[in-house]
Amino acid sequence: MKRIVFVVLLGLISHFNFAQNATGDWYGNLEVQPGMTLPLVLHITEADGTYSGTLDSPDQKAFGIPITTVTYTDAILNIAITNMGLTYEGTVNSDKHIEGTFKQGGQTFPLEFAREAVTVEAPNRPQEPKAPFPYTTEEVTFENTAANATFSGTITLPKVVFKGKKKLPAVILISGSGPQDRNEELLGHKPFLVIADYLTRNGIAVLRYDDRGTAKSTGDFQGATSADFATDAQAAFDFLKNHPDIDASKIGFAGHSEGGLIAPMVAAKNKEVSFIALLAGVGQPGDELLMDQGYLIGKAQGFDDEMLRKNRIAQEMMFGTVKEYYGDTPKIKEELTRYLSNALDENPEMIPEGSSKEALMKREINTLSSDWFQYLIVTDPRPTLEKVTCPVLAINGSLDLQVPSKKNLENIESSVKKGGNTDVTTVEFPNLNHLFQTTTTGSPTEYAQLEETFSPDALKVLSDWIIEKTK
Structure with a gap:
């Protein structure tokens, strides 16, 4: 647009720019793939003619991401977040609407923002359990004093006495990489909620907990390593074995992804651990x-x-x-x-x-x-697996692109047996991805699109194996 110098129009120009105000909160839904939408929220402020802002990605639990540069000229809004390789250019068509283009990582997507949050139909998650439940749920806390962390979690307890015994076998769930809540919630899926529900309905008590410094748990997540997280899992074990309804001799772990690296660390040191189940667990050097x-x-x-x-x-x-x-x-x-x-x-x-x-x-x-x-990067899980003496189950999907199935299952089995433990079972499920969803490609971009949260076949194998090892 050419610069207007006629004095008589200055009042009109100022009024026009004021009417198309870019400051405030803007809500958009980025369609990164057909059927996969990511809500985004822009917060734009202005002081003395200088614009700044932040970006939220609620589904990814990322809030207040600083925007590196914000410019607003002639109704054109430009933002850039350089450390994410992200840019957005949009036209403020009115005080209630921005139409523009989102770019990141060499990919370009149309993206519109509005003053009011755009309603998006909640993704269908048919496996997510709904109350009332046929089991007892307890909210609990426990401590890892060495890490100065207090953990908040949930125990689910079958209402019926399992196999005629007075106390219950139990499994502790260990999440994958990154700060995870007790449900290991990701892209609308809650795998640990689905697993806990299934196992509890089959007579197995389950403890799942928020990672340190995440959700309702305290402590410092940043700077912690897998070895530190292993001490958290051990603290969960120490807590659970004193629960009045739990058989202390029948407590094990089920770890997903990095959790499948952590579970053997605990079991190698703690011979009270009854079993470990590795869900897309790691068997090769980092x-x-x-x-x-x-x-x-x-x-x-x-x-x-x-x-x-x-x-x-x-x-x-x-x-x-x-x-x-x-x-x-x-x-x-x-x-x-x-x-x-x-x-x-x-x-x-x-x-x-x-x-x-x-x-x-x-x-x-x-x-x-x-x-x-x-x-x-420096961790090789094989020496630790050699020290595990309890029963081991390792399962994975043939289309796991994050933890390649064949290589890691073979390494887990050979390492456990090398240490003299022959009680190891491995299962590769066809057409399952890293989250144990039925898929055709295994690409992480499909995780949110798929309605299935966790394969029923994998749930049955996990449940049947734990029951067999704790009967």
Whole structure:
């Protein structure tokens, strides 16, 4: 739009811009894939002609994400979050509507915002249990004093006496990576709620709890490693074995993903653990797992062979640096900065649209040098699995792109048996993904689209095996 200099129009121009006010709260629904919608909320403020703002992604439990730059000129709103490679440009058509384009990671999506939250039909989750339940539910708390954390959780107890015994066998659920609530809620799914309901209906008591520093639990999640989370699981075990309705000799763990790495850590040290069930559990070294994961997900998302090759080389170099200087975070950051700077200069196409070299480097280096990531990269679960003496069940789906099924199931079985424990069962379910949903590709982009939360076949195998091992 040409600059207007006629004095007589200045009043009209000012009124026009005021009427199309960009400040305030804006609500939109980003359709990232047919049937998969992600609600977003923009909060735009203005002071002395300078705009700023934050972004919320409620379904991902991400609130107050700082927006790097906000500009508003001639009814055009531009925002950028450089460390996420995210941009949005929209036209404020009225004080109640913005129409524009969202870009991230080389992908472009139309996105409209409105003053009022757009109603989106809740995703269909037919397996999610609804009250009243045919079992007793208890809200509980327990402590991990060494971590200065108080955990909030839920115990579900069958109302009937199991197999004629006065006390019940029990399983403690351990969540996957990232801060998770007791239901391990993700993209509208609540896997641990579904698992707990199924097992309890079949006579098995279940304890599930919010991770440290998450939901109703206290403590510091940031900076904690899988080894730290293992002490949380041990605290849950110590609490549960003193419950008046629980048979202390029949308490085990069921861990999903990273939880399947943590459960053997506890069982290897605590011989009171009656059993462990590993749901998409890890059986290969962390750096190998992440490289396999990166290749499989990248391929599913359509990356060409050359891009996959370059990504693999970059991962090998960066993970190798972390392993070489493990524990020396300043040195890791120094070496990664040198490598990434050169690599991005030589391959500028690796920088996502809307981001910058500096923003991408900061994001990658902060992630790779974190205590949790360092620990994952250097951890080989096989020696720990060799020390597990209780019964082990390992299950996974053939289309798991995050924890490749065949390799990890074979490693788990061979490692447990190497330690002299022959009571190990592995099951690979066809056409299940990392969340144990029936699927055709296994891509994480399908997780929210699928109505199934957890395969009934996998639930039955898990339940039957626990009953057999605790009868």
